[in-house]
Amino acid sequence: MVSQASRKNLLKVRVMDFITSTAVLPLLLGCLGIFGLVQLLQWIRMKAYLRKAVVVITGATSGLGKECAKVFYAAGAKLVLCGRNGEALEELTRELTTSSATKVQTHKPYTVTFDLEDPGAIVAAAAEILQCFGHVDILVNNAGISYRGAIMDTTLDVDKRVMETNYFGPVALTKALLPSMIRRRQGHVVAVSSVQGKISVPFRSAYAASKHATQAFFDCLRAEMEQYEIEVTVISPGYIHTNLSLNAITADGSRYGVMDKTTAQGRSPVEVAQNVLAAVGKKKKDVILADLLPSLAIYLRTLAPGLFFSLMASRARKERKAKNS
Ligand SMILES: NC(=O)c1ccc[n+]([C@@H]2O[C@H](COP(=O)([O-])OP(=O)(O)OC[C@H]3O[C@@H](n4cnc5c(N)ncnc54)[C@H](OP(=O)(O)O)[C@@H]3O)[C@@H](O)[C@H]2O)c1
Numbered sequence: 001m002v003s004q005a006s007r008k009n010l011l012k013v014r015v016m017d018f019i020t021s022t023a024v025l026p027l028l029l030g031c032l033g034i035f036g037l038v039q040l041l042q043w044i045r046m047k048a049y050l051r052k053a054v055v056v057i058t059g060a061t062s063g064l065g066k067e068c069a070k071v072f073y074a075a076g077a078k079l080v081l082c083g084r085n086g087e088a089l090e091e092l093t094r095e096l097t098t099s100s101a102t103k104v105q106t107h108k109p110y111t112v113t114f115d116l117e118d119p120g121a122i123v124a125a126a127a128e129i130l131q132c133f134g135h136v137d138i139l140v141n142n143a144g145i146s147y148r149g150a151i152m153d154t155t156l157d158v159d160k161r162v163m164e165t166n167y168f169g170p171v172a173l174t175k176a177l178l179p180s181m182i183r184r185r186q187g188h189v190v191a192v193s194s195v196q197g198k199i200s201v202p203f204r205s206a207y208a209a210s211k212h213a214t215q216a217f218f219d220c221l222r223a224e225m226e227q228y229e230i231e232v233t234v235i236s237p238g239y240i241h242t243n244l245s246l247n248a249i250t251a252d253g254s255r256y257g258v259m260d261k262t263t264a265q266g267r268s269p270v271e272v273a274q275n276v277l278a279a280v281g282k283k284k285k286d287v288i289l290a291d292l293l294p295s296l297a298i299y300l301r302t303l304a305p306g307l308f309f310s311l312m313a314s315r316a317r318k319e320r321k322a323k324n325s
Contacts, residue, residue: 047075073106119168129177145249174189191214191233193214197211218234239263246259
């Protein structure tokens with residue numbers, strides 16, 4: 001009787017014989033070589049695309065925007081850093097220009113200060129942005145604000161504020177910069193959305209709604225801009241360890257001021273910024289940067305909506321109970 005171990009060994013020997021005695025080995029090596037070559041070409045194209053590109057980043061004073069500024073700067077991009085806090089933008093510019101951790105030629109960034117809640121300021125800011133380097137290659141709509149609250153307690157003003165910052169502001173800035181991109185038949189618009197732009201979580205209504213609207217608008221834009229060769233990338237991260245929950249507004253418009261456990265345990269903004277750089281460099285259309293569970297939840301929402309809704313209702317019950325206890 002042949003033992004199980006020797007049967008396994010025999011199988012291994014036969015498999016190895018098959019691989020080495022036929023064309024399988026050269027074929028495997030050839031595939032690996034082609035794969036490596038494609039990756040290398042992609043990498044070279046990405047580097048060339050980002051080097052000297054004029055990149056506008058909103059919300060550059062903090063979190064993901066700040067880290068994006070660092071990675072795009074190191075890639076050789078010509079930056080226009082935007083935010084509400086001029087001093088913080090200047091401080092970041094100093095930090096970037098005194099760092100020496102890059103081999104490519106770098107460029108001193110410009111800063112433009114404006115509030116996305118102010119439509120008039122956005123039009124003026126767009127003109128100022130265009131004056132910096134004469135055009136814009138890549139617009140990264142990153143700035144955003146989060147929200148925590150129950151729908152029934154939340155004033156309509158709070159819903160509007162979140163929509164102004166996360167949706168109408170980026171839409172207005174994009175519309176103000178698009179004519180120049182269309183004239184050049186060149187440009188790339190990036191929207192930093194969220195997993196909550198694909199699924200809605202209880203007690204985040206205004207935020208999830210603003211990010212769903214963002215996803216919808218920029219998906220339409222992608223289709224409409226194809227004729228001008230303008231790229232559109234929507235990026236949907238899961239939790240990132242930034243000040244987003246601290247800066248979130250509550251049902252009455254006051255600052256939430258709490259570092260949520262989910263946010264604290266989120267991905268590092270440095271890692272997410274590198275993912276953003278790669279997604280933009282590869283001109284990806286729609287990217288989810290999340291762990292397995294949130295990614296699965298997105299599919300569950302489409303494939304088994306009933307189950308998804310039950311899970312969200314149970315989450316709402318639990319959160320309400322925790323708040324009342
Ligand atoms: N952190 C997460 O877990 C997470 C997950 C998914 C998606 N995101 C998205 O990632 C993006 C960046 O957020 P973050 O996590 O880096 O949060 P953050 O640290 O709070 O940074 C938010 C940035 O947006 C700017 N901003 C807020 N309101 C603005 C306004 N009215 N006008 C102009 N700028 C404004 C802030 O500028 P000031 O310094 O002036 O306040 C700040 O630079 C947001 O779109 C957010 O929705 C975050």
